[in-house]
Amino acid sequence: MKLLFIHGAGGCGDVWHYQLRHFSGCDAVTLPGRSEGALRSSVDEYREWLHGYIAERKYGDVVLAGQSMGGAIALSYAIEHPGEIGGLVLIGTGARLRVNPGFLKILSDNVDKPPSWYREIVSPMYAGVEQSVRDMLLDRVCAFPVSVHLNDFLCCDRFDIMDKISSIDTSVLIICGDADTMTPVKYSRYCAGHIPGSSLNVIPGAGHMVFLEKPDAVNREIEKSFGGMI
Numbered sequence: 001m002k003l004l005f006i007h008g009a010g011g012c013g014d015v016w017h018y019q020l021r022h023f024s025g026c027d028a029v030t031l032p033g034r035s036e037g038a039l040r041s042s043v044d045e046y047r048e049w050l051h052g053y054i055a056e057r058k059y060g061d062v063v064l065a066g067q068s069m070g071g072a073i074a075l076s077y078a079i080e081h082p083g084e085i086g087g088l089v090l091i092g093t094g095a096r097l098r099v100n101p102g103f104l105k106i107l108s109d110n111v112d113k114p115p116s117w118y119r120e121i122v123s124p125m126y127a128g129v130e131q132s133v134r135d136m137l138l139d140r141v142c143a144f145p146v147s148v149h150l151n152d153f154l155c156c157d158r159f160d161i162m163d164k165i166s167s168i169d170t171s172v173l174i175i176c177g178d179a180d181t182m183t184p185v186k187y188s189r190y191c192a193g194h195i196p197g198s199s200l201n202v203i204p205g206a207g208h209m210v211f212l213e214k215p216d217a218v219n220r221e222i223e224k225s226f227g228g229m230i
Contacts, residue, residue: 001086002059003230008068009152018215039151043159047076065089072159078168087171092208094187095165097156107150118142128213165194172198173225177206
């Protein structure tokens with residue numbers, strides 16, 4: 001069974017730096033609209049792009065691991081394509097992902113700025129990441145046009161499946177950092193309380209990029225839940 005990682009808004013597959021090194025044979029997608037393809041305008045459209053990606057590679061059943069918007073895509077996938085899912089790893093995400101209107105306005109007002117403008121905006125989110133990895137990832141995600149980041153955060157803002165997640169019937173591991181201010185712990189607790197049989201692990205001292213800030217702890221939890229399958 002393939003372990004497949006899905007990045008968050010405005011990101012790319014490279015953000016799974018530590019997981020790609022740790023889990024042999026895993027994959028980490030870069031969603032369309034970055035290096036190739038067109039942006040999608042909703043989580044559902046990204047989900048269907050992912051469905052085609054998986055079918056094209058003949059992965060069969062997959063364990064989807066998604067962070068933030070990537071977690072939303074994974075949740076939506078499990079609801080719409082339940083027979084193709086071997087499990088979910090939901091990292092710093094939720095069944096609804098409202099975005100601060102002020103943040104959306106900042107992006108909208110500066111959508112024509114050069115890509116490097118975004119670095120100052122996003123750098124605090126990576127503050128807990130080891131410097132060489134942080135610099136490498138910021139170089140990559142801040143090479144995308146500001147419109148990519150705005151598009152993805154608008155996709156997040158429109159996402160709401162709070163009334164549907166109880167139908168998910170697969171193994172689900174939920175991970176979040178206790179210092180995550182973008183998708184606070186209450187988002188993960190809601191998922192854990194409404195997805196039957198799911199398990200929740202709150203990692204101390206980590207924020208929204210918990211999988212980069214505390215990679216050993218995150219990788220251990222994934223191995224404990226799915227090590228015999230992937």
